[in-house]
Amino acid sequence: SKKAKIWRNGSTNELEECHQLLGELETHQDAWPFLQPVNLKTVPGYKKIVKKPMDFSTIREKIINKQYSSGEGFKDDVNLVFDNCERFNEDNSEIGKAGHIMRTFFDKRWTELLKRW
Numbered sequence: 001s002k003k004a005k006i007w008r009n010g011s012t013n014e015l016e017e018c019h020q021l022l023g024e025l026e027t028h029q030d031a032w033p034f035l036q037p038v039n040l041k042t043v044p045g046y047k048k049i050v051k052k053p054m055d056f057s058t059i060r061e062k063i064i065n066k067q068y069s070s071g072e073g074f075k076d077d078v079n080l081v082f083d084n085c086e087r088f089n090e091d092n093s094e095i096g097k098a099g100h101i102m103r104t105f106f107d108k109r110w111t112e113l114l115k116r117w
């Protein structure tokens with residue numbers, strides 16, 4: 001995988017490391033509910049219930065289009081994916097369980113990154 005760039009002042013390139021972490025989220029076996037936007041035309045109630053839809057492909061576009069000024073904005077969108085999931089799905093449903101597993105995975109990796117910045 002791509003090594004994070006280390007800038008002259010020793011700091012890592014936060015957004016480069018977010019891009020790497022996004023790759024880990026996308027390839028996780030339980031990522032399948034979160035890879036693409038929820039279809040607002042075919043999932044009853046979703047458009048009304050979930051005010052700010054978010055998914056991993058949209059986060060990838062935002063990184064590529066430089067719409068995050070720091071890791072904070074990236075972290076907030078990843079958490080939005082999991083918060084939306086909890087709002088719409090029962091905890092013990094297949095998708096609800098996937099959301100909890102993915103959030104635990106992300107929280108651990110995010111904590112590890114924060115220790116290095």
Ligand SMILES: CO[C@H](O)CCc1ccc(O)cc1
Nearest residue numbers: 033034038043085088089095
């Ligand atoms: C991240 O997935 C969304 O929470 C939608 C979940 C969902 C979609 C279709 C269904 O029939 C039920 C749940």
